[in-house]
Amino acid sequence: MAHGGRRRAGAPGGAGFLLPAELERYRALGTEVAALTTDVLAATRPDRTERAVAADLAARLVAAGAEPVVLLVAGEARTGVPHPLPTAARLGARAMAVVGARRDGLIVNLTRWVGADPGDGTREAALREVEADALAATEPGRVLSDVLGDIARSYERHGFGADAWLRHHQGGPTGYLGRDPKATPAAADRIVAGQAFAWNPWAPGLKLEDTVVVHADGIEELTTDPRWPVVDARGRQRPRTLGYGEELP
Secondary structure: OOOOOOOOOOOOOEOOOOOHHHHHHHHHHHHHHHHHHHHHHHHOOOOOEHHHHHHHHHHHHHHOOOEEEEEEEEOHHHOOOOOOOOOOOEOOOEEEEEEEEEEOOEEEEEEEEEEOOOOOOHHHHHHHHHHHHHHHHOOOOOEHHHHHHHHHHHHHHOOOOOOHHHOOOOEEEEOOOOOOOOOOOOOOOEOOOOEEEEEOOEEOOEEOOOOEEEEOOEEEEOOOOOOOOEEEEOOEEEEOOEOOOOOOO
């Protein structure tokens, strides 16, 4: 968080935390972006193009006073692409949308899936375990590189291979930049309470991402919409794939 939200924690390698007013603005942005993403994806169908979905998301973000900083959409044929810029391809049976939106300087990040479930769900459940390990490891006082090491080992433990964490950046602290910094083995920043994170575990055809704030007593998720269907992942309610035409609350 390189602008007004970056406050030094006092120790070498300290990281930035959000002031109460910043956190309130951040919560409002997370709620609105999650809701408009739900609106767009709930209305989409497999014959729409990636660009059409991205355009709908962009229009809704601008109408909400937010700037689109990331808009990625992958239809069925391109869900294995790590950073899929939208094309004229149709969505098909399963599609992914990745949204990064900035307002008042703050950036929220989320990823959602629409269409068919990914096969038998075994690999998706395994990636949810990686995400759960990432969130559990993100505790005040820990060094960012050590958390990344835990994430790397989690990929291997859950069957993705020892080098799976190298195939896509894993995310890291966020706030006034999309990632500030991206987590790397050299990242010496120390996590502090009140700091924002967006981890994004990835495997071909799968990706999970939301924006959270780390508190002394746990993780607060910012990019949530109670209408979006969820599954339990180690006691935390996490978004699942939204079926085409699925009725929402």
